[in-house]
Amino acid sequence: MKERRLHDQFTLKEIFKNLADSPDKALYDLFFNKYYPKLIWFALLFVKQHSAAEEIVTDVLFNIFRKRRKLANSVNIEGYIFISVKNQSLKYLRKKKRQTIFDNFESDADLLMTTSISPEYEYEENEFHRIVRESIDTLPPKRKLVFRMIKEEGLKYNDVAKLLDLSVKTVETHMGLALKTLHECIENYKKDKFENSPVIPIIK
Amino acid sequence: MSQKGFLILNIIIKMSKSSIDNLFSLVALVFSGQASEEQQASLKDWRDSSPESRAMYEDLTNIWEGKYFNEKHTQMVSQNEANEKIWQELFSEKTRKKRGIINPSQLIKIAASLIIFVAIAYVFLYIVK
Numbered sequence: 415m416k417e418r419r420l421h422d423q424f425t426l427k428e429i430f431k432n433l434a435d436s437p438d439k440a441l442y443d444l445f446f447n448k449y450y451p452k453l454i455w456f457a458l459l460f461v462k463q464h465s466a467a468e469e470i471v472t473d474v475l476f477n478i479f480r481k482r483r484k485l486a487n488s489v490n491i492e493g494y495i496f497i498s499v500k501n502q503s504l505k506y507l508r509k510k511k512r513q514t515i516f517d518n519f520e521s522d523a524d525l526l527m528t529t530s531i532s533p534e535y536e537y538e539e540n541e542f543h544r545i546v547r548e549s550i551d552t553l554p555p556k557r558k559l560v561f562r563m564i565k566e567e568g569l570k571y572n573d574v575a576k577l578l579d580l581s582v583k584t585v586e587t588h589m590g591l592a593l594k595t596l597h598e599c600i601e602n603y604k605k606d607k608f609e610n611s612p613v614i615p616i617i618k
Numbered sequence: 619m620s621q622k623g624f625l626i627l628n629i630i631i632k633m634s635k636s637s638i639d640n641l642f643s644l645v646a647l648v649f650s651g652q653a654s655e656e657q658q659a660s661l662k663d664w665r666d667s668s669p670e671s672r673a674m675y676e677d678l679t680n681i682w683e684g685k686y687f688n689e690k691h692t693q694m695v696s697q698n699e700a701n702e703k704i705w706q707e708l709f710s711e712k713t714r715k716k717r718g719i720i721n722p723s724q725l726i727k728i729a730a731s732l733i734i735f736v737a738i739a740y741v742f743l744y745i746v747k
Contacts, residue, residue, distance in 0.1 A: 437710070439705065446697075450697050450701070451697070471700070543685075543686070562687055565650065565682065566685070590645075593681070
């Protein structure tokens with residue numbers, strides 16, 4: 415059992431079911447360490463300061479865990495958590511009487527996204543993936559955000575639509591156009607490589 | 619250039635109803651594991667339709683499999699603090715026992731209803747009379 419836990423084999427539903435029955439720190443940590451950074455990142459799309467994001471995420475997680483028995487039976491735990499963070503963030507902004515609401519988050523999101531793709535990326539990344547990562551940076555901010563939420567964070571199209579106030583169709587279009595751009599970059603890269611050194615095939 | 623042209627032509631022919639953009643949307647939907655069985659089947663059909671489409675499918679798979687967003691902030695100091703705080707408040711044995719005897723939120727409710735009861739009693743005893 416312990417080994418399975420370490421390998422992240424639990425679904426959210428199972429984690430909440432188990433935590434509702436008994437306090438299991440290992441399982442709790444598994445959830446916490448996976449979601450805390452994601453949720454901080456997400457809250458930062460709304461609120462600018464890190465301290466505010468931390469406060470919001472801690473509050474949300476506290477409430478989520480308090481309701482763990484009820485939540486264990488719900489269909490879409492992940493969507494619920496992200497939407498809670500969004501609502502809590504908007505509540506925070508309203509409280510602080512800030513004018514910055516989601517619609518003009520784009521420039522900040524852009525800033526945030528570029529810093530999160532950092533040069534100190536630490537794993538043997540091949541050239542193919544480096545090209546893709548660089549072309550992700552050229553995507554329009556909202557498209558990049560949608561792409562990250564679905565591909566990297568594994569969120570549902572429906573949830574992303576709700577979270578970003580878009581239609582599901584628009585989310586689909588963003589995903590399609592993002593992939594198209596990335597594919598074009600790879601095509602161009604291959605073509606360049608081929609012209610420069612016709613002997614070696616690059617990607618097999 | 620001509621190879622790419624051929625590729626695009628190939629897609630247009632194979633997916634007569636949908637545009638190229640729809641193909642990419644379909645790929646994203648399938649790769650993210652959120653496509654219907656029908657959609658999965660239609661992507662497979664397209665993939666197997668020609669060597670070019672298969673090569674393109676492989677490129678798209680490679681694109682999808684990369685990890686591009688660095689979560690360098692994983693080791694935030696605040697993370698451990700928040701982790702401990704929530705765990706202590708909600709799960710630890712000490713607080714659970716404490717909560718069993720005196721639940722603060724319930725205490726407030728009891729206090730509030732007591733005050734209301736006393737107020738009503740006061741009104742009845744001294745004012746109404």
